[in-house]
Every structure is written in C-alpha cells, then in structure tokens.
Amino acid sequence: MTSPTLLHLDASARRRSFSRELGDAVAGAWRTAHPGATYLHRDLALTPVPQITEAWTELCDHILEHGITDPTRYREAVRTPEQAAAWAVVEPLLAELLAADTVLIATPMYNFSVPASLKAWIDQVTFPRMSLAGRRFVVAYARGGAYGPGTPRHPYDHQERYLRDFFAGHFAIPDEAMDFLGTELVNARVDPALAARRTAHDASREAALAAARKTGGAL
Numbered sequence: 009m010t011s012p013t014l015l016h017l018d019a020s021a022r023r024r025s026f027s028r029e030l031g032d033a034v035a036g037a038w039r040t041a042h043p044g045a046t047y048l049h050r051d052l053a054l055t056p057v058p059q060i061t062e063a064w065t066e067l068c069d070h071i072l073e074h075g076i077t078d079p080t081r082y083r084e085a086v087r088t089p090e091q092a093a094a095w096a097v098v099e100p101l102l103a104e105l106l107a108a109d110t111v112l113i114a115t116p117m118y119n120f121s122v123p124a125s126l127k128a129w130i131d132q133v134t135f136p137r138m139s140l141a142g143r144r145f146v147v148a149y150a151r152g153g154a155y156g157p158g159t160p161r162h163p164y165d166h167q168e169r170y171l172r173d174f175f176a177g178h179f180a181i182p183d184e185a186m187d188f189l190g191t192e193l194v195n196a197r198v199d200p201a202l203a204a205r206r207t208a209h210d211a212s213r214e215a216a217l218a219a220a221r222k223t224g225g226a227l
C-alpha cells in the first residue's frame with residue numbers, strides 16, 4: 009500500500025484567518041493519524057498562481073480536440089514556446105493534485121464566492137473531462153455572515169455551492185467523498201451591527217474546530 013498524500017491549499021489573504029485555523033486543525037489531525045505520510049502545502053495567497061493565458065487556452069483546446077483524457081499525456085499539447093511557458097506553470101500544480109488522495113482547501117468567502125487566488129488555481133489545473141474520482145475533497149471555510157439552509161442568505165452561498173457543484177460536475181467526486189465544515193458569522197467580531205451574533209459565531213467556530221479535528225483524524 010502506498011503512503012497517503014494530503015494536498016493542503018490555503019487561500020485567505022490574511023494570516024489571522026479562520027479558514028486557515030480550520031484547515032490547520034484538519035491537517036494537524038490528519039498528520040497525527042498518518043505519521044510519515046506525504047503532506048503538501050500550498051499557500052495560494054502568499055504565492056499566487058497566475059491567471060491562465062492565451063497559450064493555456066491553446067493547450068486546453070488541443071487536449072479537447074484530440075480527446076486526451078489521461079493527464080500524463082497533456083504535455084503532448086505543447087507546440088510553441090508560449091505553450092511551453094504555460095505548461096511550466098501547470099505541471100507542478102497538476103503533479104501535486106494528482107499525487108494527492110485527499111485535497112484540503114481552506115478558503116474564505118469573498119463576495120459570495122471563493123477568492124480569486126483559489127479560482128486561479130482551479131482554472132490552471134482543470135482540463136476537459138478530467139476525473140479525480142477516488143479522491144476525497146475537504147473544504148474548511150470561513151465567512152462573515154450566516155448562509156446555512158433556512159437562512160435568508162442561503163441562496164447567496166456561491167462558496168460551498170460552487171465548490172460542491174464543481175467537484176461533482178467536473179471532477180466526478182460523489183457527495184460522500186466531500187466534507188464541508190466552516191466558521192460562520194466572523195464579521196460579528198468587528199461589525200457593531202452584528203454584535204448580538206457574537207455568541208453564535210463563537211459556537212460556530214467551536215463546532216467547526218471540533219468537526220475539523222474529527223474529520224482530519226478519520227481521513
């Protein structure tokens with residue numbers, strides 16, 4: 009049996025971050041449960057992945073046109089120096105993703121969705137009909153408000169909803185191979201208008217940290 013590999017991505021623009029806190033709790037529990045296993049960490053905010061370029065789109069079109077579905081063959085799409093430069097960005101990101109059994113994404117909600125830093129990574133590593141079936145995805149999120157089922161803001165949750173739909177619809181990840189856990193109402197710490205929700209935020213944070221430790225230890 010090969011050693012398990014965890015790829016841990018961070019996307020918050022700040023160090024004192026609630027999504028980083030949760031992601032670290034998942035990763036810490038996972039590392040305790042799997043001593044000696046391979047742990048890969050990439051900070052998409054500290055070291056941003058560039059936006060895709062025109063040459064990247066040419067690689068993608070070639071892969072689509074030639075029906076290439078095996079990622080080990082993507083390199084065949086490189087035909088120009090510009091495409092080689094685009095591939096040089098993709099290759100290490102893709103290698104990390106394909107090596108991972110579990111992908112842990114720690115992400116804030118920015119403007120109802122995920123940060124551009126995370127979206128840039130998704131755009132770089134995603135190619136047509138690329139299945140990642142067999143892998144597990146864990147998302148540790150933070151957000152300023154409350155977006156759970158039954159709340160008025162639920163329809164505006166394009167953070168969890170987007171990631172769930174994308175993993176299922178593009179990467180063929182079934183619902184049971186995804187875990188979502190999050191700290192809500194973080195803005196209650198700073199927004200006087202939300203001061204009355206501070207207790208609810210504290211409870212959300214405690215519950216999310218407990219879920220993170222449990223999830224990380226069980227992966």
Ligand SMILES: Cc1cc2nc3c(=O)[nH]c(=O)nc-3n(C[C@H](O)[C@H](O)[C@H](O)COP(=O)(O)O)c2cc1C
Nearest residue numbers: 020025026027116117118119120150151152153194
């Ligand atoms: C650029 C930006 C946009 C944000 N947009 C939203 C939003 O649409 N909804 C929300 O509930 N909170 C929003 N927030 C608040 C963050 O989701 C919240 O501070 C969260 O804790 C950030 O994650 P972090 O603690 O990991 O940095 C936003 C914060 C920033 C900096």
